Amino acid sequence: MSFKAAVLVFPGSNCDRDCKVAVERSTGGHVDMVWHQDTALPAGLDLIVVPGGFSYGDYLRCGAMASLSPVMAEVVKAAERGVNVIGICNGFQILCESGLLPGALMRNNTLKYICKPIELKVENHNTAFTQGYKPGQSVWMTQGNADGNFVADADTLNAIEGNGQVVFRYVENPNGSANDIAGLMNTRGNVLGMMPHPDRAFEAELGSDDGATLFKSLLNSALTAA
Amino acid sequence: MTTTTAPKPKSMADYAAEFGLKPDEYQVILDRLGREPNYVELGVFSVMWSEHCSYKSSRLHLKKFPVTGDRVICGPGENAGVIDIDDGQACIFKMESHNHPSYIEPYQGAATGVGGIMRDVFTMGARPVALLNALRFGEPDHPKTKRIVEGVVAGIGGYGNCVGVPTVAGETNFHSGYNGNVLVNAMCVGLADADKIFYSAAPEPGLPVVYFGSKTGRDGIHGATMSSAEFTEDSEEKRPTVQVGDPFAEKLLIEATLELMATGAVAAIQDMGAAGLTSSSVEMAGKGGLGITLDLDKVPQREENMSAYEMMLSESQERMLAILKPGREADGYRVFEKWGLDAAVIGETNTSGRIILTHKGEVVCDLPLAPLSDDAPLYDRPWVEPKCEPELKLADIPAPANLNDALLAMISSPDMSSKRWLWEQYDRHVMADTLADSSTGHDAGMVRVHGTKKALAVTSDCTPRYVLANPYEGGKQAVAEAWRNLTAVGADPIAITDNLNFGSPEKPETMGQIVRAIDGMAEACRELVFPVVSGNVSLYNETNGVSIPPTPTVGAVGLLKDYDQRAGYNSLKAGQVLLLIGATVGEMGSSIYLREVHGIEAGAPPKVNLKAEKRNGDFVRDLIKTKAVTAVHDLSDGGLVIAALEMGLASKVGVELKNPSGLEDHVFAFAEDQARYLVGVEDASAHALLARAAEAGVPAQVVGLATGADLIYAGLSLSLSSIKAAHEAWLPAYMGAPT
């Protein structure tokens, strides 16, 4: 089989090509670009990527306007069918706004946009996204955002922790994110949101290829399932 | 105040003066038209003949630059320069200033500067792939400096990050000479197919003229004439409506423009930058030797009751003017609708040789195009040889009381301290092709040419204190340093864009700086085979009659044919020997050492021997290409010891240096002699490398060893961690960031 993925494109997305290239080079799979106004997704998808960027300029609230676009209704349905979905950076914000993931992303506590390579700990390696990592592995990816500060109320945070939904944690918290959360998934384990960019860390010359392992994990999950 | 008197009706001559036209310039207009221009026509003349659009004070001297070369596809005169980077690919780039707007409204001024330079690049068919910026702020203690730094940095980041183009390199200085007039120079580099470059000249009559992008409002009217006049205290009060940048609109505009170009519908295209609709329409028709009619009622308008004058002079951002091939309007509208952009056919090309504007059914402007460009004023401004700083005697250079303290003072000074606080606010990795950026320990930024083994190296350079001390040598140095920085990463230097920032050309002393700096730059460009393919001139950078230090910023691009053969100063390894390439006679004039340790800003700047520069650089580049070395750093501000500690910090290894020169220790440590590099090599291959240098006639000597975790030299001994702490502390503390 060939791995099949779709990358969504909103007005203002700017990591859509990066995601396509990262998935293609990491998995050898095929990637379709899907426009935000489309009302259907390609058939037989192994992965849907909600890319980073500034959908609708990040105006009003990051991800708010994109979460209401026609294609997101299809993503919600696909997630309910069990298709794997990853939202990176602005994509994470969109997944929270759309209700696929709990919590919200607020302004960094530095009040600044922060772009830097950052060390993460793989908190849960028993997921479709992370099975290629070792338990507790230290990985490096770069991040670039102004609103990466994850917040949720105490009950929600307790539930997230109790369910093992935290997938990546910051080793040094850059932005005030609750419980050092850098990436988290839904209870079913098929929707992941993360602020750091695996799509900018898929070849050593980019500073790290730790992100490629994530996409390779998804490939292996698809192969196992098939 | 309630007393009012009826204002005296103004004559057109009064308005001409108000718009910045000199009496003799206005007389030329009267002579050529054979009548008085109306208000709209006068507005068109004033912007086209402004310094900003006409280069009337600098044109004569800009001719000295070499502008052709084997790799030059398009030199100055278009929106940006175009160079050949093999395999049918081209690189398009330019640097431009947004100095005055950034002083008035730092965030929007800087943001729209970034937006404007990106439009210059994608207008020609290129996808922007890298951004750079050169910032010169006032002294840190000046009451306005901190707020301006905060706003400019946020504006650059806010715009570039949102559009999704990595900001990979830049330079930042602080000096009292910029207290009332900061410099914000932004550079954009893009990639295109060499056979799909788009130009601005209208190719034939009878074609539709299409406006697309954001709507037109009353933003920044007379920005072009404002940037051509000096600042006074009350110009802060006379603020025109500030242009507001919309990076989201720019992102849509990039995608729409490139998509429209791919349909094959575009015959000619130009962005609306300074002087907006006026300069774009006049230049497109004028360059094509045609005429143009525009119906201003069709211009998408954001505000009500806009006059023809306001529409023609508006500097609303994120707008384009395209001339489509016959019958291709539908292609355009399909693309514009997809990306949610306003668009309208607002006119047509013809053979009249005139620009004719109608508004509300009346002709509001009817001008022959030729005089707007052909008769634009050209001045041979009087100039005097600028005062130059005298050579200093080495014996007169004071030694520091303590080398440790001297070094710490230098690396924690505003100019030399880490600029991490700035560049961590810039997205340096979007597009996933960044090989080197401000954080990685390289002398130039590097981005992969997407999908290939090639990479572009980019840098921005100028040392204003050298140019002030000697405009000719300083001009040479700006070009040489850019060339050296590209060389130090292993790139073949290809071409430059220049951004000439000076004071008033109407002062002979300042004009002398302009003339001599250009002379020096032009000579360096010729000797180093480094042509100028685009540029921008920003004059009248003065406040209350005081000029800025002359600042001709050089933005440069080089090519790596295989980025596996690249170098940086982050790859020094313990046990490697440090070789100093290039000769050291002890150039201490106008050095960082004198300024930061002794408070002396004086002395002739280092002389630039272009023959040595070329010979030494070619040698180092050859070492990199043959993989003889990967750890390379050029020597610049602060000299040898600063370069060595930068290598040590980036590579996380200590350095022990010695002084085999016969010069005094502080002189050998901190002299700023040009054409020098530090390279790290394995002990076993050092001998062979020295022999290779001798054969090439390149001075080279062993000056140290990478070892341990300290910097050691003569009486100097400091841990890397203490150096790093001092180096990183100043800017966050100054900006009040949490530590």
Added chain:
Amino acid sequence: MKAKVHVFLKPGVLDVQGKAVEGALNGLSTVQGWASVSHVRVGKVLEFDVAATTADEAKAQVKDMCDKLLANTVIESYTVEVA
């Protein structure tokens, strides 16, 4: 005293957020069944207590705060309510 400050971009200054929000609202109007909208402007509201004895004094103080900090008067205007 309680102060309420509204900060908006001045008329004529391009409101990039308002424009994007307007575009998104109208883009979604068919799907969501909303009426079309126009002239969207996005601003800020600030509420705070100000330690002043009279309303006039409070208002003068808050206006000064607006001029110097809360609004960028190059591009923004503001209104002040004090109660």
